Amino acid sequence: MANKSFNVVDELIEAFPGVPPDDLCKALVGYLEASLPEILRSLELPPIVSPVRRKLESLRIKRLRRHERSRAERSHTEYDTFISELYLLRRQLDGLHDSCTSSEYAISDGNTNRARQERYFAGYQDGQTSRRFPEIEIEREALFRSPEVETPPGSFQPYVALYPVREELPAPNVTIDIQTQQRIVTDKLFADVTRTLEMKLVEFALRTGKISNYELVTQTDVEIPEWKRIVVKMISKGTMFDEKIELWDELDGIVRRSFDRLKQYSPSDSEALNSINRNLFLRMELI
Amino acid sequence: MGSVVYEEVQQDILAATKALEKDDFENMNIFANRAMSNAMFGPDRKLFLLGFFLKDVALDLMGIRAAKKPAAVATAKVLASSFVEKMKEVARKEDFQEAEVWTLYLDYSNKIRKHTVTEIEEQVYGNGTEFMRVATNWLIQHLDKNRGVLLEPRNQFLKGILNELTRIYRIHDIDLRELYVLSILIALERLYGYMEMSPRTADGCLDEKKIRDGVFPFIDRIVHIFGDEKQQTSATEVNEVLQELTYKWREAFIHYMELRPAPGLIAERGVQLPEETRKKISEAISRTLEKETKPKR
Numbered sequence: 001m002a003n004k005s006f007n008v009v010d011e012l013i014e015a016f017p018g019v020p021p022d023d024l025c026k027a028l029v030g031y032l033e034a035s036l037p038e039i040l041r042s043l044e045l046p047p048i049v050s051p052v053r054r055k056l057e058s059l060r061i062k063r064l065r066r067h068e069r070s071r072a073e074r075s076h077t078e079y080d081t082f083i084s085e086l087y088l089l090r091r092q093l094d095g096l097h098d099s100c101t102s103s104e105y106a107i108s109d110g111n112t113n114r115a116r117q118e119r120y121f122a123g124y125q126d127g128q129t130s131r132r133f134p135e136i137e138i139e140r141e142a143l144f145r146s147p148e149v150e151t152p153p154g155s156f157q158p159y160v161a162l163y164p165v166r167e168e169l170p171a172p173n174v175t176i177d178i179q180t181q182q183r184i185v186t187d188k189l190f191a192d193v194t195r196t197l198e199m200k201l202v203e204f205a206l207r208t209g210k211i212s213n214y215e216l217v218t219q220t221d222v223e224i225p226e227w228k229r230i231v232v233k234m235i236s237k238g239t240m241f242d243e244k245i246e247l248w249d250e251l252d253g254i255v256r257r258s259f260d261r262l263k264q265y266s267p268s269d270s271e272a273l274n275s276i277n278r279n280l281f282l283r284m285e286l287i
Numbered sequence: 288m289g290s291v292v293y294e295e296v297q298q299d300i301l302a303a304t305k306a307l308e309k310d311d312f313e314n315m316n317i318f319a320n321r322a323m324s325n326a327m328f329g330p331d332r333k334l335f336l337l338g339f340f341l342k343d344v345a346l347d348l349m350g351i352r353a354a355k356k357p358a359a360v361a362t363a364k365v366l367a368s369s370f371v372e373k374m375k376e377v378a379r380k381e382d383f384q385e386a387e388v389w390t391l392y393l394d395y396s397n398k399i400r401k402h403t404v405t406e407i408e409e410q411v412y413g414n415g416t417e418f419m420r421v422a423t424n425w426l427i428q429h430l431d432k433n434r435g436v437l438l439e440p441r442n443q444f445l446k447g448i449l450n451e452l453t454r455i456y457r458i459h460d461i462d463l464r465e466l467y468v469l470s471i472l473i474a475l476e477r478l479y480g481y482m483e484m485s486p487r488t489a490d491g492c493l494d495e496k497k498i499r500d501g502v503f504p505f506i507d508r509i510v511h512i513f514g515d516e517k518q519q520t521s522a523t524e525v526n527e528v529l530q531e532l533t534y535k536w537r538e539a540f541i542h543y544m545e546l547r548p549a550p551g552l553i554a555e556r557g558v559q560l561p562e563e564t565r566k567k568i569s570e571a572i573s574r575t576l577e578k579e580t581k582p583k584r
Contacts, residue, residue: 009568009575021576025569029560099477099540101321174361184362185369188398191362195402198359206357216361265410 040090048083049076172205172214174198179218180230189269193262193276200258201232204251210236211247229279241286248284255282292329293381296322296337300378303341304371307364312352316345324537332530333385337378339470339533340392344371351402363402370395385526389463397460408458415459422455423465424516431510434503437479438495440487445476467525468513474532475505481539505532 012024054076061072176184176194184191194216205211213235221227234251236244259277263270299322306315322338344367351358370391377387401409426448436444452469461469482497505528512524560568 009571013572013575021569021572024572025565028568028572029565033560099320099536099545100317101324101540176361176365181365181369184365191366191398192401194365195359195362198362199357202357202359 037093040086040093043086043090045086045090046083048087049080054080172202172211174202174214175216177215177217179228180216183218189272190276193259193273196258196262197232197255197280200254201234201251204254208247210239210243211251212237227279229281230276232280232282234282234284236284244284244286248282252282255280290329290331290381292325293331293334295325295328296334297378299325300337300341300371300375303345304368304375307344307348307368307371310360310364312345312348316342316349319345320537320540323533324540327534327537331381332534333383333526335530335533336385336388336526337374339474339529340374340388341371343392344395347399347402351399354403356405359402363399366395366398386522389466389522393461393463393466396466400457400461403457412458415455416462419455419459419461419465420516423452423468424513426451427468427509427513430506431514434506437498437502438493440492445472445479448472449476464513464520467520467522467529468509471505471509471525471529471532474529474536475502475509478502478505478532478536478539481536481543485543501535 008028012028016024016027057076058073061069064072180194184194197216198214201211201214205214211234213233215233215235217231217233219229219231221229232255234248236247239247256277259273263273266273299318303315303318303322306312306318319338319341322341323335324338326332326334326338348360348363348367351363352360373391374388377383377391404412430444430448433444436442449469449472452465452472456465456469479498479502482501483493485494485497487493508524508528512521512528
């Protein structure tokens with residue numbers, strides 16, 4: 001293998017005499033990167049060794065001497081990692097299994113249809129925004145969420161995907177209780193309020209990184225049962241009491257201001273929005 | 288107890304619902320595809336609609352989650368779950384009425400669209416139902432008159448029409464007629480995607496006959512259904528076209544599975560050599576050059 005690569009270098013130097021080494025290197029890297037996708041797609045990859053077979057082999061090599069055993073183990077690990085990385089890479093190249101009826105075909109060819117996904121980004125396709133090819137983001141997310149393509153930590157990686165994995169943002173967990181869900185479905189204005197509210201809550205959590213959970217619940221007053229209020233319970237981990245109070249205050253201000261904006265958009269709903277605002281409470285878990 | 292195909296599609300819908308509950312929208316999409324493929328095995332074409340709408344919901348949620356701004360995924364999921372539950376309820380009877388599902392889908396579409404608008408769009412754009420109709424009619428006529436563009440290599444005609452329709456749809460409430468048009472065009476684009484990717488002539492052109500025979504008749508039918516604005520849109524014809532397109536699309540999947548897009552049509556993915564490998568190549572070149580330039584003894 002090594003000899004072959006050196007032959008390529010010899011041939012390259014011979015073909016382009018007097019070209020600086022940096023340029024030669026760039027050209028070779030460019031050529032390799034351009035050819036690799038097709039090579040990877042056309043490679044007939046050996047099947048991934050089943051865990052049962054590996055287990056049997058590991059029991060068999062237990063009889064070997066220590067250094068032989070560790071050499072065999074190392075070679076198994078390297079082989080498995082390498083093959084699974086080649087599968088992973090091929091899958092990354094192929095994209096989302098959009099039309100598939102089963103996830104195991106994810107290793108097969110890429111998708112053909114993005115019409116519906118593109119509707120979200122319609123109107124942004126003037127060429128000046130990063131939303132031009134949003135499906136790449138979607139595919140990438142889908143790929144890296146699939147359990148089959150998880151790369152084992154510390155594994156050997158022969159190649160790096162051109163599109164790096166986007167780091168997961170510490171998005172908070174948002175849950176909505178049944179009663180509130182029913183109101184979202186039946187009350188259009190309330191649905192708008194909840195959407196805006198959730199966006200503000202998530203935005204705040206992403207910005208501060210200090211809120212891990214939100215829970216939207218409808219509570220009924222014990223003394224006045226017809227009085228229903230919406231309570232946003234917040235959980236902040238790893239923060240002290242004083243900081244929690246500050247976060248609570250700040251978020252409360254943001255949420256109340258968002259109502260002012262909603263009223264500006266829709267002045268005819270001002271009264272109803274005031275009523276929702278009056279019956280909305282934010283509560284930070286202080287313990 | 289319904290037919291075996293109906294029972295199977297019911298299970299696909301249940302699986303999609305479970306995936307939705309777990310925020311697993313990718314698998315929800317797969318179960319929706321499965322519902323459509325399974326519907327193909329039986330005579331009841333209306334089952335296609337259920338899978339078609341489920342796929343739409345899955346793609347909606349994937350789109351909302353993938354958006355860069357902080358998104359209200361939990362609220363969107365409430366709307367999606369409510370629609371799926373209601374649709375399941377309607378489809379509990381094997382002889383359900385398609386019109387009922389369309390009504391639910393219309394309501395869902397008009398609610399979920401708000402999750403895709405920007406703050407400025409929400410602030411500025413008002414009721415645009417009439418405008419949506421004018422634009423839709425124009426686009427249908429444009430498709431009819433310029434259908435030859437679909438024969439050109441690298442054309443994006445159907446995607447372009449969908450782009451215009453959906454940008455308007457995103458910011459205004461949609462009517463049932465326009466939702467019909469949008470759904471049929473989405474289905475047509477899915478089918479066309481397969482034809483676009485299928486083997487080409489020696490000079491790289493699309494297979495003209497395939498597109499004339501496979502796509503143009505559908506354009507004729509679209510023009511026939513929606514061409515005369517004053518006439519009531521025939522829901523039966525809409526369902527027939529949509530179901531036929533979906534059938535052919537699933538059939539194409541059996542023939543070609545997931546086709547790789549033709550080179551140059553979309554951003555080609557690639558691989559990048561790690562820095563370490565680049566360094567090694569650079570060293571190998573330098574070493575070889577050094578060897579060559581050294582005076583031979």
